[in-house]
Amino acid sequence: MGNNGPLLPHPAMITKIVDETGDVRTFQVVFDDPARMENFSNKPGQVAQLSVFGLGEATISITSSPTRRGLLEFSVKKVGRLTTALHQLEEGCRIGIRGPYGNHFPYDQMVGRDILFIGGGIGLAPLRSLIDFILAEENRQRYGTVDIIYGARSADDLCFKNDIMERWPTAPRTVVHTTVDRGDRSWNGHVGFVPSYLEEINPEPENRIAITCGPPIMIKFVLQVLEKMGYTDQQIITTLELKMKCGIGKCGRCNIGSSFVCLDGPVFTLAQLKQMPPEF
Amino acid sequence: MPAILKKDKLQALLSGLSRAYKLVLPVRENGMTYFKPYQTGLAIDRDYINTAMSPKEFLFPQTEKMLSFKYREGAEILITGAEPQPEKLAVFGARSCDLAGIAALDPVFGGRFPDPQYSTRRDRVLLVGLGCRRASSTCFCRAFNIDPLSCNGADIAVVELEDCFSVEARTDKGHAQLANFSQLLGEDNSGTVETSLSGAREAIDTSFDGIPDPAGIKDFLDRQFELPYWENIASRCLGCGICTYICPTCHCFDIFDVTRGKPDGNRYRCWDSCMFPDFTGMAGGHNPRPTPKERVRNRFMHKLKYHLDRYEIGGCVGCGRCVEKCPVNLDIRQVINDINKLQGGEN
Numbered sequence: 001m002g003n004n005g006p007l008l009p010h011p012a013m014i015t016k017i018v019d020e021t022g023d024v025r026t027f028q029v030v031f032d033d034p035a036r037m038e039n040f041s042n043k044p045g046q047v048a049q050l051s052v053f054g055l056g057e058a059t060i061s062i063t064s065s066p067t068r069r070g071l072l073e074f075s076v077k078k079v080g081r082l083t084t085a086l087h088q089l090e091e092g093c094r095i096g097i098r099g100p101y102g103n104h105f106p107y108d109q110m111v112g113r114d115i116l117f118i119g120g121g122i123g124l125a126p127l128r129s130l131i132d133f134i135l136a137e138e139n140r141q142r143y144g145t146v147d148i149i150y151g152a153r154s155a156d157d158l159c160f161k162n163d164i165m166e167r168w169p170t171a172p173r174t175v176v177h178t179t180v181d182r183g184d185r186s187w188n189g190h191v192g193f194v195p196s197y198l199e200e201i202n203p204e205p206e207n208r209i210a211i212t213c214g215p216p217i218m219i220k221f222v223l224q225v226l227e228k229m230g231y232t233d234q235q236i237i238t239t240l241e242l243k244m245k246c247g248i249g250k251c252g253r254c255n256i257g258s259s260f261v262c263l264d265g266p267v268f269t270l271a272q273l274k275q276m277p278p279e280f
Numbered sequence: 281m282p283a284i285l286k287k288d289k290l291q292a293l294l295s296g297l298s299r300a301y302k303l304v305l306p307v308r309e310n311g312m313t314y315f316k317p318y319q320t321g322l323a324i325d326r327d328y329i330n331t332a333m334s335p336k337e338f339l340f341p342q343t344e345k346m347l348s349f350k351y352r353e354g355a356e357i358l359i360t361g362a363e364p365q366p367e368k369l370a371v372f373g374a375r376s377c378d379l380a381g382i383a384a385l386d387p388v389f390g391g392r393f394p395d396p397q398y399s400t401r402r403d404r405v406l407l408v409g410l411g412c413r414r415a416s417s418t419c420f421c422r423a424f425n426i427d428p429l430s431c432n433g434a435d436i437a438v439v440e441l442e443d444c445f446s447v448e449a450r451t452d453k454g455h456a457q458l459a460n461f462s463q464l465l466g467e468d469n470s471g472t473v474e475t476s477l478s479g480a481r482e483a484i485d486t487s488f489d490g491i492p493d494p495a496g497i498k499d500f501l502d503r504q505f506e507l508p509y510w511e512n513i514a515s516r517c518l519g520c521g522i523c524t525y526i527c528p529t530c531h532c533f534d535i536f537d538v539t540r541g542k543p544d545g546n547r548y549r550c551w552d553s554c555m556f557p558d559f560t561g562m563a564g565g566h567n568p569r570p571t572p573k574e575r576v577r578n579r580f581m582h583k584l585k586y587h588l589d590r591y592e593i594g595g596c597v598g599c600g601r602c603v604e605k606c607p608v609n610l611d612i613r614q615v616i617n618d619i620n621k622l623q624g625g626e627n
Contacts, residue, residue, distance in 0.1 A: 004361055004396070005361060005394075005395060005396035005397070006393040006394075006395070007346055007347075007395070007535075007549075008346075008347055008359060008361045009347075009359060010359070011356065011357045011358075011359060013355075032356065053349040053357060053537065053543075053545070053547075054349075054537050054539040054543065054545055055537055056535065056536055056537050056547075057535060058563075079563040079564045080562075080563025080564070081563070082563070083563065092355060093355060094351075094355050094356060094357045096349075096357070096359065216566070241562075242560065242562070242568060243559075243560050243561065243562045245533070245534060245535045245552075246533070246535070248392070248393035249388070249391065249392075249393070250388055250389060250393075250395060250531065250533070251532055251533050251534070251535070251549075251552070252531060252532030252533070252552070252554065253532065253552070253554070253559050253560050255578070255582075255586065256568070257505075257581070257586060257589075258585070258586040258589035258590050263392070277505045278505075279568050279569060279574060279578075280568050
């Protein structure tokens with residue numbers, strides 16, 4: 001017996017851990033129950049609650065695209081109590097997962113458009129689910145060009161190195177523009193902050209959707225640059241992160257005014273955000 | 281048409297209910313009235329205006345187990361969801377404001393992701409409302425068009441009149457229960473109930489003292505997020521959270537694991553409060569509501585606007601508990617009056 005409610009996590013095994021940077025790891029997980037794995041049906045941009053039993057839960061965006069069947073990936077930066085505990089786990093360990101929660105990137109409304117991704121640091125994690133969704137063979141022809149502008153503090157802080165260096169640059173009609181705030185001898189790419197690199201590349205707003213996620217300070221200046229370049233509030237999409245416990249609109253803490261980020265977000269257009277109180 | 285219950289038959293009704301249900305009823309203890317489990321000889325408090333705690337806790341307990349987790353061979357883990365106690369509960373003496381509070385919680389715990397623990401308790405509970413005979417100095421349910429005599433939302437509505445109680449089933453569940461007590465109930469052949477009810481109506485209506493007018497508040501708050509006024513309120517608020525704990529519509533909760541040093545353990549949820557900084561404080565240090573100003577604003581906005589926006593049902597039911605218990609006398613009625621004045625100044 002026992003309830004089978006929405007707050008109940010389901011056991012999953014960590015099948016692979018990738019060290020992205022000094023403090024970011026990507027966990028590949030598979031549900032113990034194959035039927036649950038099959039039916040999880042997340043959409044790009046959604047989040048899940050990860051349990052480390054005995055410590056609690058944290059809301060983490062699903063970084064893998066649903067076009068990749070049979071596994072989920074979560075990229076986690078070691079920031080607090082729960083994420084530190086996650087980083088201590090090894091391949092073969094069990095965690096709990098419940099979800100998927102929240103809305104998703106409006107990939108249907110983006111059909112036929114050119115897509116500009118602008119990410120900073122671990123902020124690339126939620127964007128990656130949509131990038132891989134669009135670049136998936138079955139979807140690629142429905143979308144225009146893909147530009148990915150990605151930056152981190154240093155070359156060591158770049159996440160998803162295999163994606164940004166190997167996989168994405170070789171995908172059709174896709175350009176990856178990588179930059180680091182501070183260069184060093186090992187780095188022969190672009191050096192500079194993401195917003196100024198965006199201004200330099202200057203992708204035309206016509207028929208393009210811009211999707212950004214990163215540290216608040218980066219987002220602030222990226223938005224200024226995009227507006228200067230002529231992007232409308234409807235053309236700019238971001239994804240938010242607030243403290244969550246339940247993920248299903250009951251525990252009350254992720255509200256921005258009357259909206260709950262867990263139900264109505266985490267994906268919002270800039271037009272939507274401007275209608276909301278600046279409390280995020 | 282309400283039936284009549286003679287006053288000396290109340291005990292028999294309660295005793296009968298206690299055989300079919302786990303019955304809780306208002307009992308006075310150390311100067312305060314609480315819902316307590318019925319036992320023979322326990323005196324029901326019939327003079328209380330309202331209980332110290334609303335009956336919310338019977339549907340959404342202050343702390344409840346959600347699940348247990350147990351490690352098995354090969355690092356596998358077994359997760360078992362908790363079930364509420366199987367017993368059926370009857371609440372005798374719920375006031376109209378608190379019934380409105382339950383109506384405000386229903387869409388929160390229902391919706392797209394129904395909460396099984398709340399729903400199970402909600403389906404099983406029998407709510408017996410008791411009409412108010414008088415208002416306290418902090419009562420203001422009338423401000424939100426809640427009728428203290430009506431017991432809207434109850435399965436059975438009871439009103440104490442001069443010589444008897446009027447008893448009326450309002451739901452199928454209520455009808456089914458009352459059918460078991462037909463030998464205790466009489467018909468109102470002489471129209472006594474109607475005459476006495478109008479007396480009760482006058483008694484309650486004249487006992488209210490200063491009801492604020494929230495009519496234009498939401499419209500104003502829809503347009504005004506940044507008000508220096510919230511600084512005034514915040515400068516007095518201690519952030520103790522008592523207003524949220526005793527509020528019949530506050531539903532926020534925390535989730536935490538308890539293991540007592542072993543790998544196996546339980547996960548619980550417990551009431552939480554938007555008055556606490558950690559409520560929204562994130563691991564990286566960011567906090568969208570970093571100071572008392574944002575937190576008091578969130579609470580009052582939730583009561584007067586957000587809940588209405590989201591569920592089309594009021595987030596304040598005028599029970600007055602927060603007014604009575606606030607250690608620094610913050611008074612939501614005064615907040616409503618103050619905002620009305622600000623609104624006047626806007627034009």
